[in-house]
Every structure is written in C-alpha cells, then in structure tokens.
Amino acid sequence: MTIISNNDSVHDDVKEILFSQDQINKKVSELGNIITNDYKNKDLLVVGVLKGANIFMSDLIRSINLPLEIDFIVASSYGKSTQSSGVVKIVKDLDYSIEGRDVLIVEDIIDTGLTLNYLMTNFKSRGVNSIKICTLLDKPKRREIELNIDYCGFEIPDVFIVGYGIDFAERYRNLPYLASLKSEIYE
Ligand code: IMP
Ligand code: MG
Numbered sequence: 001m002t003i004i005s006n007n008d009s010v011h012d013d014v015k016e017i018l019f020s021q022d023q024i025n026k027k028v029s030e031l032g033n034i035i036t037n038d039y040k041n042k043d044l045l046v047v048g049v050l051k052g053a054n055i056f057m058s059d060l061i062r063s064i065n066l067p068l069e070i071d072f073i074v075a076s077s078y079g080k081s082t083q084s085s086g087v088v089k090i091v092k093d094l095d096y097s098i099e100g101r102d103v104l105i106v107e108d109i110i111d112t113g114l115t116l117n118y119l120m121t122n123f124k125s126r127g128v129n130s131i132k133i134c135t136l137l138d139k140p141k142r143r144e145i146e147l148n149i150d151y152c153g154f155e156i157p158d159v160f161i162v163g164y165g166i167d168f169a170e171r172y173r174n175l176p177y178l179a180s181l182k183s184e185i186y187e
Helices: 021-038 054-061 114-124
Strands: 014-019 044-050 069-077 088-092 102-110 130-138 151-155 178-181
Touching: 014 021, 021 054, 021 151, 044 054, 044 114, 054 102, 069 114, 088 114, 102 114, 114 130
Parallel strands: 044 069, 044 102, 102 130, 130 151
Antiparallel strands: 014 178, 069 088
C-alpha cells in the first residue's frame, strides 16, 4: 500500500475547506425539497454511483419526502489516467429492472462528464420512463461532452476535492466537509 500521508489526523492534510458541514447540510436539504416537488406522483428510483455518492445520497434521500426506492451501481472508467476514453465498465450493475421507472442518478462530482454520459445512454436503453441527474459538485470547465445536469449542489473550479464521500487514492472519504488537499499529499 502506498503511504500518502504521515499524519494521524485526516484533517491535518487539508489545505482549504471549500464547503463546511453547515453549507452542505443546507444545500442538501434545498435539493431534497426541489426533488420532492418535482417527483410527486412519480415512481422514483434513486440510483447512487458508488463509492463517491454514498454519503451525499444517504443525506439526500432523507430530505426527499416521498415514497422512493434506492439502488446502486459501481462503474469504472477505462484508461482514465492516460486518456478520457469514455469507455465505462459496469463493475456492479443495478439489482432490479428500471423499465418504466423514474430514475434519478446521484453522483459525487461531474468532471469530463464521460462516465455519466455512458450511464445515461445505458439506462435509457433499458426503457426508463424518465431519467435525471443530481450531482453534489460540478466542474463545468472540465466537460468533454455535453451533459444536462438537472440538480447540482455546487459549481467548482478545476481543483481536486475530497471529503463527504469523495476520495483521493481511496482516502479522505470520511472528512465531514469538502476540501482541497495540501500539495505535498500528491507528491
Ligand atoms: P468524469 O465526469 O467521467 O470525468 O468522472 C467523474 C469522476 O471522477 C467522479 O465521480 C470522481 O470519481 C472523479 N473525480 C473527478 N474530479 C474529482 C475530484 O476533484 N476529486 C475526487 N474525484 C474526482
Ligand atoms: Mg464518482
């Protein structure tokens, strides 16, 4: 295993907190209220993209006051370090059919957009009634493909973010806020 930090506390590796727990809570409950209004009388299935969306989705569904079901998908992107091929492998597929359902995909960050573009096309081919995207963070400057984002928590510049479910090398998902990391962590 690569040792990426010598600090005992995950907080010590943080450079700057971009969004505090309070700011996140407020935003999540705003999104939950909007989604509650939009999905009245629909057949809502919330699909989380693991692992990053785990914490965001857990909070989000508790602020949606509607009958709903949840499912998860695990997707991995091929060749991401060398090139953004947009070829995505579904590592763990949905448990149930989404035919006729009103699917809301929940993602942590949309960067190039290639992962979600693939998932949208894939899900549409399964005969959904409707499909929308809810992302906690959006980096619009990095987009390589046009993607319509229906619900977005925060737009951010091209900085690497961790916390609230989002990782660097599988670490820092347990930070309760969204933050950038000290540069020595990457070196
Ligand atoms: P893309 O939109 O297909 O480029 O992929 C987005 C995915 O890349 C996200 O779901 C994250 O897993 C990862 N990602 C993009 N930006 C960041 C970041 O700032 N921190 C951590 N992971 C990121
Ligand atoms: Mg992700």
